[in-house]
Amino acid sequence: MSALRHISRREFLKRTGQASGGLVFALSFTAACTPKSQAPGPGPAAKADASVSPNVYVNVRNDGIVEIVCHRSEMGQGIRTCLPQIIADEMEADWDRIELLQAIGDVKYGDQNTDGSTSIRNQFDLLRTAGATAREMLVAAAAAEWGVPAEECVAREHAVHHEASGKSAGFGDLVDAASALEAPKEAAFKARSAYRYIGKSKDTIDGHAFTTGQAIYGIDAVVPDMLHASIERCPAFGGTVVAVDDGAARAVAGVVDVVRMPDPTTPLGFNPLGGVAVIATNTWAAQQGRAALKIEWDRGGNGAHESAAYKDELIASVSAPGRPVLTRGDTDAAFASADSVHEATYYAPYLSQAPMEPPAAVARMTDDGGCEAWACTQNPQAAQDTVAGVLGIEKEKVIVHVTFLGGGFGRKSKPDFIAEAAWLARATGKPVKVTWTREDDIRHGYFHSVSAQYLKAGLDADGVATSLLHRSCFPSIGSTFDPGNTGPGSFELDLGFLDRPWDIANVRLEACDVKAHLRIGWLRSVCNVFHAFAGCGFVDELAHLA
Template sequence: MSNIQKINRRDFVKIFGLTSTGIILGCNISSDKKEFIPASNENSFSPNLFIQIHKNGNITLMASRSEMGQGIRTSLASAIADEMEADWKYVTVKQAIGHEKYGNQNTDGSRSVRTILEPMRKMGATAKMMLIAAAAQKWNIAESDCKAENHFIINQKTTEKIFFGDLIDVASKMPIPDENTIQLKKVEDFNYIGKTLKSVDLKDFTHGTAKYGMDIRIPNMKFAAIARCPVTFGTVKSFDSSAAEKISGVEKVIQLDRIVPPIGQFFGALGGVAVIANNTWSAFQGKINLDIEWNYGENHSFDTEKFNELLTKRVHQKGKLVPGSKGNVTNAFTNAEQLMEATYHVPFLVHTPMEVPNATAWFQGDKVAVWAPVQDPQTARAEIAHFFEIPIENITVNVTFLGGGFGRKSKSDFVVEAVALSKKINAPVQVVWTREDDVKHSFYHATSVQYLKGSINEKGQVTGWLQRVALPSIVSSFKPLSDYASGFELNQGFTNNPYHIQNFRLENVKAEAHLRIGWMRSVVHIHSGFANNSFADELAFAAKKNPIDFQMELIGKDQIIERKSDYPYNSKRMKKVLENTAKIADFNRKRPENYGIGIAVHYSFYSYVATAVEVSVIDGNVKIEEVWTTIDCGLVLNKDNVINQLEGAAIFGISLALFGKITAKEGAVEQNNFFDYQMTRMKDAPKITINIIDAMNQPPTGVGEPGVPVIAPAICNAIFNATGKRIRTLPLIDVDFS
């Protein structure tokens, strides 16, 4: 989500553990009560919560954000190590539990590096300063005569050196430096930042030893599967569990009531009928054999086809004017040389991380332990405290590896289910969703219908742009009856699209939620990126202009727009990524018959992205031939990791463009599994080239998500270029190209 939570000075000091009375051995703190342990009693030195230096020189660095494939464990650790002047070979990374002492741990919105890179660097820098102070004391020289280099402190007068591990006794007695005295390294002095470091978890990932949520095993734990009402928020009327109970391994069948979240926060849980077994398969089998009668409730009549018709009708009528509109589109349309209209449709989508939602919980009277693949462990912890009335300090949320997240695992409903069941059966239990559960009971990426109308003058310039957006809001999951897209959603590519258009009018159109709505990788930018770039391409064609030149004109003059953030929008950077992509894709080259190329630009999570896609459409088959993406994400922390994320974003975008579509009839989601909610596979995967603009002097901006919104429109624009057929409704699998 776009809600930026900055770590202010007060928070920084809190997580930093600056204190006049001693050093926080962060790794040993097990409760909210801060314990001050004299470091001299230990075999390690912890200058702060994130760093522990051991006598043998090994360094343990704490990863406060969840690892879901975005490489955060490696990236953040490398920033600490760089500022420490540590040798990477001594570094191991430990996953932090969910605890406010680590600052905000919510891993979404492409903001981990953006928001905590600097604090992490400061953690590393203070460690270095204390090691230098320790060495200076040993040598009885000034600190300014010492420098840190590759895991040693060097006496610059004599070239003597002392190993980090040999300094921990003295260093732990050094005062913690004042934050104001910390000097961070210059870009040209970086050892790791901006370079490529391979994932610290490669060995585990390639040996099957990385522990994901589903891999947790607690002695005597049970496994649970839950049958949930096919219709959102429906409830159990009655059930017959006799067949389920006959399944070998099934131990118990119990009803789980819906856990309704309070307005404004948390996710609660859907409830249903839970089968408790001594293995996962028996729980799944038991669930299939349940005979349940449901009260379907008010969402029973929901039908996505009819809903799409309703929204389409609504976007062709006037909506609510959105602040940020400017000029006068009516005048522009009246004086237009040409007028264009188009309506775009994006269906509901679902995340389907390869690891289904799951959680292991052990409710032990006055305390709770959880092991789960969660993107937001602190919210999970707070939910448990709220719903089960357990003091928060008695709740431990252990964060496992996430087998993909994409926003699904920000919502901790599966954790709440596990805790509720553990409480009922008085034993540790692992709740595992089947893939069908995941497809049918998610927090869906919303559908949208958009109406666009644009005017072009005699020079082929865009003079007016009207955009009406109907989009069920994420806010509906926190506050029922939120029937319009909210401000933060419209700020994802609608009010802040990269185009400089004099007369711009944005209207918000009513769209009720009948499914749980959530956020998925790049969120509302999927809708804005698709419509903005598709319509720009339609206008370019109408104006008989080259799509690259046209997009350049739309982005307009060089300007910096200060928005309510630390990241002003700079149109020069937008044009630079577009220019670069056009160049590497050799955009203007004449393609063979049945081949086409399309372009899309988008500004999201403060990053600038342009993507070109080449397609072929032969014998009715669309093939994505090649993808070229350029990103300007400011300072790059880990180069190969950025490339990997952008490659993945292209594949993610291709999946949603080709196949992504969730439909509902009589309130129930119709898709089941990967056979009817398909994913891009190896044979569909194109060659992908990623370019990163060198902007190391700029603050880092988002990486995980910004590569997604450009893909679908670039594909559709390429299809138009190849065939003359305009695609305004996703996904492509529904389009007949024969």
């Protein structure tokens, strides 16, 4: 399979048949495929005049190359290999005649948030249908050319064959005929026994680039005339700049400007955290200039936040009755009649996603008043939305290119760092690259929530649990989008709290309130982290007692 090619949006449109020869197959997330007329492209090979729209995944070129668009983000999990395996298998495409294109952020691809291990789980049949539709259209085209029933033709190894007559035609040879056909409303999937790629071991498409240093991550992205920014942010979440002495920073060789960022919004969501940015000709100069800044901060309402005191607050909250979210049986009566009672309190601290590659993004303003960005993002459409909001422009004017990600774990679903680069690009009139340091990532990220859990079980004489009380307290992810949110959200309680398969007759589960003092985000299994820790740990304690 060919190597990664980085392309512009203009070239993407050309390569997918919008402006040149080829047959484009697409799959709607809400409806069947429909053909769409296209103007003929330049050159003798550019003869096809139709494509299938609106959501493009597969493009068959006249030279026989099959282009597959990956609309998910690659962060080491292998999605840029798995996704084309599914499409190519259903299509009967030759693995060595595939070229992979990385999608920009665009609503036409549906959900692009590469999070929660959902890329294959939620889109397996969608991707199979994309490949199967392409296959059936090519088969129908060959049948029409040969004047035989489509049922007598079969796609195999990058060609369509009519066994009875011995005729065969490569995929590229069928582009013109296929482009004139209506897409089938249904396309049958291959039998599992016929899989060539699905479920089979394949070398990672990008493995060579990863191991030879050729892969371009967000932190590697470079554009002409680019400046570098390092941002000093308030030590307390939501704090603002009172005054700044930037004289020493401006004296650092390579520093070209010092820019005060806009104050944090309420709610903050994915918007920038504020602070002071040092702009320089290289990253080192920007960081050295930043270290020379003297800033007076108003730390705001979260200035006194401190982990030890907050732990006591969380434990105090679960030590008192909370809001009942599940009641089964009569726990009070069961506790009163229990032969023994066991109690425990669990505490889990804040966690940082800490991906190997800290957040990094490049942005520049475009001639039409839009913005173009390159970033290690898990969610390019959220980046479009956030950048558009911060700059006050239309989402359609924001182009987000997805680089490789050096880890993500949920942190890079939040595009605040991309919005910082975009805001600075407009403020300076130059392309700007924002690079977070490891310290920035640990201090100012979207923390996986801290939590306290109180559990109480009533046991009979044999040590069997007859009743359970469990209280959970943690600042919610919802607080990032609604500062008035002071309790666990229902979706968070569904993660390891309400969904436990325990055979206990009398159960009461309660959620307890607490105010958030940091940006709360998510890390991998989200609230299962502390709910499973407390729940499974407590069961172990009960087993030990029994």
